Amino acid sequence: MPRHICVYQEFLTDTHKAQITKTAEDCGFVPHFFTPDQTEEARACLQSCEVLYAHSPDLLRSAPASLQWYCCSFAGVDPYCSDPALFANPDCILTNSNVYGVTISEHVVMVTLMLLRRMPEYEEIISRRSWSNQLPIRSIRDNEFTILGTGDIGIHVARRMRDMGAAKIIGLNRSGCAHPDFDRIYPISDLDRILPETKILIMALPGTAETRHILNRRRIALLPADAYVINVGRGTAIEQEPLIEALNEDRIAGAALDVMEPEPLPPEHPLWSARHLILTPHVSGNMTLGYTCDRNVALFCEDLQNYAAGRPLRGFVDRQKGY
Numbered sequence: 001m002p003r004h005i006c007v008y009q010e011f012l013t014d015t016h017k018a019q020i021t022k023t024a025e026d027c028g029f030v031p032h033f034f035t036p037d038q039t040e041e042a043r044a045c046l047q048s049c050e051v052l053y054a055h056s057p058d059l060l061r062s063a064p065a066s067l068q069w070y071c072c073s074f075a076g077v078d079p080y081c082s083d084p085a086l087f088a089n090p091d092c093i094l095t096n097s098n099v100y101g102v103t104i105s106e107h108v109v110m111v112t113l114m115l116l117r118r119m120p121e122y123e124e125i126i127s128r129r130s131w132s133n134q135l136p137i138r139s140i141r142d143n144e145f146t147i148l149g150t151g152d153i154g155i156h157v158a159r160r161m162r163d164m165g166a167a168k169i170i171g172l173n174r175s176g177c178a179h180p181d182f183d184r185i186y187p188i189s190d191l192d193r194i195l196p197e198t199k200i201l202i203m204a205l206p207g208t209a210e211t212r213h214i215l216n217r218r219r220i221a222l223l224p225a226d227a228y229v230i231n232v233g234r235g236t237a238i239e240q241e242p243l244i245e246a247l248n249e250d251r252i253a254g255a256a257l258d259v260m261e262p263e264p265l266p267p268e269h270p271l272w273s274a275r276h277l278i279l280t281p282h283v284s285g286n287m288t289l290g291y292t293c294d295r296n297v298a299l300f301c302e303d304l305q306n307y308a309a310g311r312p313l314r315g316f317v318d319r320q321k322g323y
Contacts, residue, residue, distance in 0.1 A: 005031040005304075006046045008039075008054035009073060011287040016297045020053075023301040027308035051307070053300055060086050069093040069307055071300055071315065075100050075153075075285060076234065078207030081322040095303055095315035099295035100285035101156030104232050107284035108157050108202055109164070111256035112140060115228045120254065120276050141165030146194060147182070148172050148214070149204035149233055151323070153285075155181050157202055170194065188214075195222040200230070207234035208322035217242035226253050232284045235261035240271060247274045258284040 005024055012020075017033055024031045029051070034042035036056075043062045046052060052063060053071045057079050060070055065088040072080065077096045080086055087094075114120070116138040125132050145161050147154045150171040158169050158181040169182050172194065176187035186194060191214070195201070201223070205211040215229070216239040223229070229252065231238055240261060246252045254276035263282055265271060271279060287293055303313045317323060 002030045003028055003051075004045070004049040005029050005051040005053065006042055006049040007031050007033045008036070008042045008052070008056055008059055009033075010036050011293050012297070013293075016293065019297055019301060020304075023304055027304055029304070029308070051304070057083070057086055063088055063092075065089045067092050069095070069313075071303065072096045072317075073287075073296055073300070076207060077317050078234065078322060081208070081317070081319045084319070093307075093313060094317045094319055095313050096317050097296045097299050097315060098152040099292055099299055101152045102295075103289045103292050104153050104204070104285040105156035105160050107258065107280075108230060108232060109140075109160050111230055111258075111278050111280075112161075112200065112202075112228070114278055115230075115254045115256060115276075116140065116143075120278060139165075142167045144168040144170075144197075144199040145202060146170055146172070146198040146200065147202045147204065148188075148191070149206070150179060150182065150185060151204065151206075153204040153232065154202075155179065157204065158182055192219065192222060195219055196224060198223060198227050200228045203229070203231040203233050203237055205233040205237050206323040207236050212236045213239045215239065215243070220246050220252070223252050225251060228253050229255040231256070232258045235259040235263060244270050244274045247276050250275075252276075254278075256280075258282055 007020060020031050032045045039059065042059060046059065046063050049067065051069045052060065052067060053073065055072050055074045067089055070092055075096055075098055077094060080094055118135040118137055121135055140161060141164060143166055145166055147157055147169065150173040154171060161169055171179065171182040171185040172188050172191055173185060174188060176185055178185055214237050220242045243255065247255060256278040258280045259282055260271060299315060303315055306313050
């Protein structure tokens, strides 16, 4: 009997579909393609499928216990790890697509340069139709970076900063295990000791109970006055009220947030008017870069081959850990 795959994506091109179809057929599967305006059709098809390739908690919730593998096309899988009830099959394999390193690291480079070169202040100057061009700036070259989270995104950021002349790059993660792209990696338990020495803090953490408000009021107070904070992980990682206070009172130099809490940010939220802040509406890692889409499909196809052969899946997520 044929084995079926439900593919529920909005970004697939005809080339992507052909790639998935060939890989699936080679592995003994039949793929069925749906877009978000075909939810009911996808839900009906899913009842006889072994594999789901999507990013939809609602669709997953309707999957039968016969679903064996859910491949999430996004990197962030916190909704799936925090709510076991989404899975009718408690042993259903969860994978994600860690293919956002290129696009998110380029976003980090962009906002880092904007902060170091004082773009929030120059935008204010220009908005007044004024002319002032003598604000002291800093460079990535010879600068020091602290990267909180050393997964695919953190590693790509470290490599790009190194290529641009960074003097020192340290990372923090759960284990403290060394990695060649960092000068030194410390366990997250050392964070309080590291923050007072931090020049540029880049946060690329998954959304878990352990990472919620990891940068809280007490830790924000540990940052030096010339520090910058950049968050491209999860908005829940920062306690926003004390961050806003620190920005408005010049207790840190600036921040760039691509993720925040809540999303979308309400029009009346105080983050909109915080000083020295660059806000972007969660754009650093979505499916708007063609390369990201190509890699997403390629990784799914690679893991489909692994799945069919009974090999470990490259994108495997430990639902207990949340990543």
